[in-house]
Amino acid sequence: MNLKAHINTVVLFILVVLSTSCSLVKKPKINLLNEVILPKPLSVTASESSFELNAKTKIFVHEGSEELLNIGHYFANLIKPATGFDLKVKSTTTMSNSNSIYLSISKLEPKFGKEGYILKISDKKVNISANSPEGIFHGIQTLRQIFPKEIEASTKQKQLWFIGTGEIHDYPQYEYRGAMLDVSRHFFNVEDVKKYIDMLVVYKLNMLHLHLSDDQGWRIEIKSWPNLTEHGGSTEVGGGKGGFYTQEEYKDIIEYAQERYINIIPEIDMPGHTNAALASYSELNISGKVTELYTGMKVGFSTLDTNKKITYQFIGDVVRELSEMTPGPYIHIGGDESHVTAMEDYIPFINKVQDIVLANGKQMIGWDEIAHADLKANTIVQFWARLENAQKGVEKKAKVILSPANKMYLDMKYDSITKLGLNWAGYVDVESAYRWTPSTLIPGISKSEIIGIESPLWTETITNMKELEYMVFPRIIGHAEIGWTLDSLRDWNDYKFRLKKHLERLKIMGINYYSLDSISRK
Numbered sequence: 378m379n380l381k382a383h384i385n386t387v388v389l390f391i392l393v394v395l396s397t398s399c400s401l402v403k404k405p406k407i408n409l410l411n412e413v414i415l416p417k418p419l420s421v422t423a424s425e426s427s428f429e430l431n432a433k434t435k436i437f438v439h440e441g442s443e444e445l446l447n448i449g450h451y452f453a454n455l456i457k458p459a460t461g462f463d464l465k466v467k468s469t470t471t472m473s474n475s476n477s478i479y480l481s482i483s484k485l486e487p488k489f490g491k492e493g494y495i496l497k498i499s500d501k502k503v504n505i506s507a508n509s510p511e512g513i514f515h516g517i518q519t520l521r522q523i524f525p526k527e528i529e530a531s532t533k534q535k536q537l538w539f540i541g542t543g544e545i546h547d548y549p550q551y552e553y554r555g556a557m558l559d560v561s562r563h564f565f566n567v568e569d570v571k572k573y574i575d576m577l578v579v580y581k582l583n584m585l586h587l588h589l590s591d592d593q594g595w596r597i598e599i600k601s602w603p604n605l606t607e608h609g610g611s612t613e614v615g616g617g618k619g620g621f622y623t624q625e626e627y628k629d630i631i632e633y634a635q636e637r638y639i640n641i642i643p644e645i646d647m648p649g650h651t652n653a654a655l656a657s658y659s660e661l662n663i664s665g666k667v668t669e670l671y672t673g674m675k676v677g678f679s680t681l682d683t684n685k686k687i688t689y690q691f692i693g694d695v696v697r698e699l700s701e702m703t704p705g706p707y708i709h710i711g712g713d714e715s716h717v718t719a720m721e722d723y724i725p726f727i728n729k730v731q732d733i734v735l736a737n738g739k740q741m742i743g744w745d746e747i748a749h750a751d752l753k754a755n756t757i758v759q760f761w762a763r764l765e766n767a768q769k770g771v772e773k774k775a776k777v778i779l780s781p782a783n784k785m786y787l788d789m790k791y792d793s794i795t796k797l798g799l800n801w802a803g804y805v806d807v808e809s810a811y812r813w814t815p816s817t818l819i820p821g822i823s824k825s826e827i828i829g830i831e832s833p834l835w836t837e838t839i840t841n842m843k844e845l846e847y848m849v850f851p852r853i854i855g856h857a858e859i860g861w862t863l864d865s866l867r868d869w870n871d872y873k874f875r876l877k878k879h880l881e882r883l884k885i886m887g888i889n890y891y892s893l894d895s896i897s898r899k
């Protein structure tokens with residue numbers, strides 16, 4: 378080694394020693410219990426030291442797991458803009474590396490299920506373990522929320538990234554925690570849907586139900602019935618140009634969602650809410666003639682002809698093409714507000730559609746009206762309006778998803794001065810969205826019959842992402858906590874306090890949320 382190289386090495390050594398000892402001296406005490414994590418985890422214990430994430434931190438994943446490597450890269454990319462760090466993600470067999478974030482599948486107690494996780498933070502490393510990758514992904518969302526809120530910034534921040542040490546144990550109380558987006562009344566393109574998915578995963582939601590057809594527009598390409606999108610996809614409420622997803626685009630959404638542990642549930646609403654299809658194919662109409670395209674906001678005026686063979690051929694084709702593209706277990710068939718379909722036609726219609734869905738290897742979900750039909754063992758009833766329907770469903774041994782309109786409809790106005798939205802189910806302020814308990818909502822329906830809850834956003838009055846965000850946030854965060862967190866750990870005043878702090882984070886994320894000034898007045 379020549380002299381110059383030697384001097385360089387010595388200087389470098391001194392620098393390294395200085396920098397590590399400096400950071401040791403500076404290491405702050407941070408109390409993990411003070412961090413806001415939404416939804417609230419099952420247990421948090423704090424050990425009042427801190428871990429620093431810096432440019433040298435490495436993400437290690439348990440050897441051989443492609444999926445965990447992907448999650449590692451997801452986290453590295455997530456924090457890259459704000460930190461400027463390009464964290465390495467590597468496979469490993471040992472856990473002895475310091476300054477690392479270690480992701481591993483291990484056998485946690487069965488109660489953690491496939492979505493639970495344990496997050497351990499020491500001053501040297503972060504460790505997330507779970508029974509399956511879903512759990513690791515949820516653990517990553519918790520880790521993300523523990524970092525200073527500036528971690529969400531889209532530009533490089535000048536600051537250090539310390540987090541408090543301790544341990545978090547966590548798993549959900551309901552397996553189905555969903556959102557629904559109506560892309561029919563107003564179309565939202567692939568980029569918008571991906572953005573929405575990215576917002577949902579922060580709160581550990583795991584289902585996105587897409588309302589793909591209604592009177593005002595058909596939004597998914599069906600190759601055997603091309604006019605559905607060509608003609609039926611060309612409109613939306615208010616006369617805009619509509620739009621639709623090609624099958625390639627739909628698969629792209631599914632893949633994006635899958636990488637984030639979100640299951641996509643496609644809905645084709647029938648036999649009502651079908652004007653876009655009726656305007657595209659004459660043979661589906663009772664009159665045998667096509668209808669006009671519709672851009673208004675009325676509901677309940679359209680129906681497929683439930684007595685024609687061609688109707689079931691049509692549904693068979695649609696369900697087959699959808700099932701082929703959809704890896705998840707569910708197909709949603711709507712079934713709501715079929716006001717111009719006679720009950721004696723409605724019941725055999727739903728029965729036949731249920732057979733079609735089952736024949737395609739899928740499980741049927743329908744809005745609560747389907748409880749009038751003969752439900753098969755694994756059919757799911759989605760409660761939105763009528764308690765009697767949900768109760769009837771449970772009597773018929775169906776499981777239920779709860780979407781009570783007066784608590785969960787994100788298209789309901791917050792209050793009388795909200796510009797967007799509707800109010801047929803009343804105003805849904807942030808408090809009433811949060812202050813209820815699924816298992817005590819409907820007499821006769823207990824926790825074991827409820828697979829979970831879902832927050833629908835109908836879009837008659839919602840035309841773009843800024844408007845969507847305003848109606849969704851922050852109410853959906855409360856719904857996410859209802860679905861995930863044990864009822865006994867939830868309290869409105871405590872939640873209100875945590876949510877207010879969390880709103881500063883939403884601001885940095887650039888989300889156009891509804892301000893909580895109105896709840897501060899209370």
Ligand code: TNX
Nearest residue numbers: 676713714744761788799835
């Ligand atoms: C009822 S909820 C509907 C939708 C409307 C919504 C508006 C349900 C199953 N049907 O068609 O868009 O109200 O809030």
